[in-house]
Amino acid sequence: MSGHGDPIPMTSTACGPLKGIADVPGDKSISHRSLILGAMCVGETTITGLLEGQDVLDTAAAMRAFGAQVTEHGGGRWSVQGVGVGGFAEPDGVIDCGNSGTGVRLIMGAMATQPITATFSGDASLNGRPMARVTDPLAAFGCQAVGRSGGRLPMTLVGARAPVPVRYAVPVPSAQVKSAVLLAGLNAPGQTVVIEKEATRDHTERMLEGFGAEVSVRDTEEGREITLTGQPELRAQHIEVPRDPSSAAFPVCAALIVPGSDVLVPGIGLNPTRAGLFTTLREMGADLVYENAREEGGEPVADLRARYSPDMKGIEVPPARAASMIDEYPVLSVVASYAKGDTVMRGVRELRVKESDRIDAMAKGLRANGIEVAEGEDWWTVTGAGHGNVAGGGLCASQLDHRIAMSFLILGMAANRPVRVDDGGPIATSFPIFEQLMADLGASVSRDQV
Numbered sequence: 001m002s003g004h005g006d007p008i009p010m011t012s013t014a015c016g017p018l019k020g021i022a023d024v025p026g027d028k029s030i031s032h033r034s035l036i037l038g039a040m041c042v043g044e045t046t047i048t049g050l051l052e053g054q055d056v057l058d059t060a061a062a063m064r065a066f067g068a069q070v071t072e073h074g075g076g077r078w079s080v081q082g083v084g085v086g087g088f089a090e091p092d093g094v095i096d097c098g099n100s101g102t103g104v105r106l107i108m109g110a111m112a113t114q115p116i117t118a119t120f121s122g123d124a125s126l127n128g129r130p131m132a133r134v135t136d137p138l139a140a141f142g143c144q145a146v147g148r149s150g151g152r153l154p155m156t157l158v159g160a161r162a163p164v165p166v167r168y169a170v171p172v173p174s175a176q177v178k179s180a181v182l183l184a185g186l187n188a189p190g191q192t193v194v195i196e197k198e199a200t201r202d203h204t205e206r207m208l209e210g211f212g213a214e215v216s217v218r219d220t221e222e223g224r225e226i227t228l229t230g231q232p233e234l235r236a237q238h239i240e241v242p243r244d245p246s247s248a249a250f251p252v253c254a255a256l257i258v259p260g261s262d263v264l265v266p267g268i269g270l271n272p273t274r275a276g277l278f279t280t281l282r283e284m285g286a287d288l289v290y291e292n293a294r295e296e297g298g299e300p301v302a303d304l305r306a307r308y309s310p311d312m313k314g315i316e317v318p319p320a321r322a323a324s325m326i327d328e329y330p331v332l333s334v335v336a337s338y339a340k341g342d343t344v345m346r347g348v349r350e351l352r353v354k355e356s357d358r359i360d361a362m363a364k365g366l367r368a369n370g371i372e373v374a375e376g377e378d379w380w381t382v383t384g385a386g387h388g389n390v391a392g393g394g395l396c397a398s399q400l401d402h403r404i405a406m407s408f409l410i411l412g413m414a415a416n417r418p419v420r421v422d423d424g425g426p427i428a429t430s431f432p433i434f435e436q437l438m439a440d441l442g443a444s445v446s447r448d449q450v
Helices: 028-039 053-064 101-111 134-141 175-185 203-210 245-257 274-283 318-326 326-338 351-352 356-367 402-411 424-429 434-441
Strands: 009-012 019-021 041-050 069-074 077-085 117-121 144-148 152-158 167-170 189-196 214-219 223-228 239-241 262-269 288-295 299-305 340-346 371-375 379-385 420-423 446-447
Touching: 009 402, 009 434, 019 434, 028 041, 028 053, 028 069, 028 077, 028 101, 028 175, 028 203, 028 239, 028 434, 053 069, 053 424, 101 117, 101 134, 101 152, 117 299, 134 152, 134 175, 144 371, 167 175, 175 203, 175 223, 189 402, 203 214, 214 446, 245 262, 245 274, 245 299, 245 326, 245 402, 245 434, 274 288, 274 318, 288 379, 299 340, 318 340, 318 446, 326 351, 326 356, 326 402, 351 356, 356 379, 356 402, 402 420, 402 424, 420 446, 434 446
Parallel strands: 019 262, 041 239, 167 189
Antiparallel strands: 009 420, 009 446, 041 077, 069 077, 117 152, 144 152, 189 223, 214 223, 262 299, 288 299, 340 379, 371 379
16 A cells, blocks of 8 residues: 555556656755744744645644644745744644655654654654664653664654753764754754764755854864754744755656657756766766756755757766765666666665665566666666667556655656556655656656556
């Protein structure tokens, strides 16, 4: 079953050229943070371009449960009447975060230093994901957590009544863990310090500064050191959410592999900690151009034009780039299937603990469609068949993972035989307009009769 209903089997069939403008939804990472930080302000934060996928809607519901007034005004416009730092109310019921690892981990951080108790749960996929990586550093603030074996949801957090600031070195590259610690540090006195050996997406740091928190970042021998001064009075803001580069990846990659395609994706956020996929595709030989570069809301933005690229070659992706494109490896592996030679991806252990084991899920699905894949614990290699040589014809298990489902549907758009996905339902968690957007460009994706 999908996370929010009965399975929705889907089939993708080879199509003619993809043409047009792909207006992808707002950035999911920034949408989550806009709602959470808006709830921790005094006053009204207004948001335009909010992603209205299920993951973000679940975070909006959570903020209401903690006492903030969150209102939808239509057309991606929302407002949040906040309760201030340390002002969360104790929720009456369980906080259901659906499929969202980002949502649950950030919300846990925001409440961990407040004297309240909350219980978190989610769908089958989220309830199987590890939470100790967040609850361990939150315990240093004085927060207590009790969950299922292996640190899994459902889980109850008892917030610290007398929180203390912490200094924490993130053991694996994770923007979710870093952000949870920084959000917890908001209601702790003194300075909370987070050290990361590899830079991860920095939306939290940027947005904290925008909301009026005192944040400093410096490079040290230990790594990138972020220092937050606790107990600020956050100022309500107007947030314009840029379009999501992780969602843009799907029409962009489809255009690269479907003959004759020319697709423009406007207004994409190109934060350097998020743009690793596009750098990698260009190194492979993709015809991918940035147009109209600009800055919006403190984030670099540009329009992306992607054209059919029949001569792409496999490369070895630098492991240091993994944090900037961790969510895009599944769809990169699809493009790699149409390239020539091996595409090697290393330092990607984090893919094993996403919504699914993404290495395993993609390897099985690609093999079912005639693609050669080798894999290890933190690496995998896709041997490209080249354009016109991807067999297709396979049935792929989405594993309750929206990015796995969309990646295999992209694979089918240029394969010799249709590619089927057992359940496309999870796509709604991050990209609810995916089917219509791709159809408007000329793709052939259908829901199967059950």
